[in-house]
Amino acid sequence: MLQGRAGGFERELLDLIQATHAPADDQEFNLKPLLNVVEKIFQDASTFGIEGLSHPNSEAQIDAVTKLSSEISRISSGGVDYHTNTLALLKTLSSYSWEAKMVMALSAFGVNYGEFWLMTQFYPISLMEQYENVLRSKYEDLNNLIKVMLHMTKLIVEFQELPLHCIINDKAHATLLSSVPSAAYWTIRCVLVCSAEILGLIDLGQEEKITHTSEAEYSALEILEVAPGAPHWELATYGHKLKHIDAHLVMHLDLVTKK
Numbered sequence: 406m407l408q409g410r411a412g413g414f415e416r417e418l419l420d421l422i423q424a425t426h427a428p429a430d431d432q433e434f435n436l437k438p439l440l441n442v443v444e445k446i447f448q449d450a451s452t453f454g455i456e457g458l459s460h461p462n463s464e465a466q467i468d469a470v471t472k473l474s475s476e477i478s479r480i481s482s483g484g485v486d487y488h489t490n491t492l493a494l495l496k497t498l499s500s501y502s503w504e505a506k507m508v509m510a511l512s513a514f515g516v517n518y519g520e521f522w523l524m525t526q527f528y529p530i531s532l533m534e535q536y537e538n539v540l541r542s543k544y545e546d547l548n549n550l551i552k553v554m555l556h557m558t559k560l561i562v563e564f565q566e567l568p569l570h571c572i573i574n575d576k577a578h579a580t581l582l583s584s585v586p587s588a589a590y591w592t593i594r595c596v597l598v599c600s601a602e603i604l605g606l607i608d609l610g611q612e613e614k615i616t617h618t619s620e621a622e623y624s625a626l627e628i629l630e631v632a633p634g635a636p637h638w639e640l641a642t643y644g645h646k647l648k649h650i651d652a653h654l655v656m657h658l659d660l661v662t663k664k
Contacts (some may be wrong), residue, residue: 560655571650
């Protein structure tokens with residue numbers, strides 16, 4: 406019964422995701438330079454920004470990413486209806502390919518993430534000591550989730566750029582191809598989750614208070630049958646969800662190219 410409900414939910418969700426997708430040829434661009442920059446941001450948060458892209462469309466991309474980062478910050482501060490907000494962002498990115506949506510969203514989040522880490526350098530030492538355990542747990546969960554988002558995005562980009570002669574298993578290729586929209590949805594949803602956490606941590610530094618997960622988001626995750634776990638469970642459970650998707654993608658990508 407639960408499997409039937411879960412399957413029905415997944416099909417309904419996929420229909421909603423697909424309805425936001427209207428790719429345009431003029432929105433195609435080389436994703437790897439942008440992905441390399443955002444990976445550098447996550448590795449070294451003291452360096453932030455998306456300057457230095459070497460391909461012709463970099464100015465247009467910088468403008469698009471800057472606008473998207475502002476939009477992510479705006480909707481992340483307005484509430485925790487992550488499902489509705491994720492679909493709204495997907496509509497904003499409707500003209501991009503699935504992998505480009507993921508790279509754009511991660512890049513926009515990377516800008517906000519770098520700025521956030523810069524701000525933490527000015528937190529009062531007394532505040533950091535007072536909330537050390539809470540902050541450490543949040544940072545660890547946040548970083549773990551970011552790592553999975555980045556890995557999954559890189560994997561999807563790699564898959565979509567596979568030359569035809571490398572595709573050995575057509576069935577595995579079709580399965581992986583059908584999984585891409587869902588992977589994009591959950592990656593962008595996790596971008597919003599991480600953005601909301603960052604805003605909460607900024608509030609902590611500015612107002613010396615700790616924000617808590619709302620009952621609305623708790624109920625939303627219950628509906629998705631994702632049970633809360635450790636402290637700051639919203640990050641940990643989203644991380645678990647993404648790891649499951651990532652493992653599925655890794656397995657099928659291996660099958661696609663395995664002789």
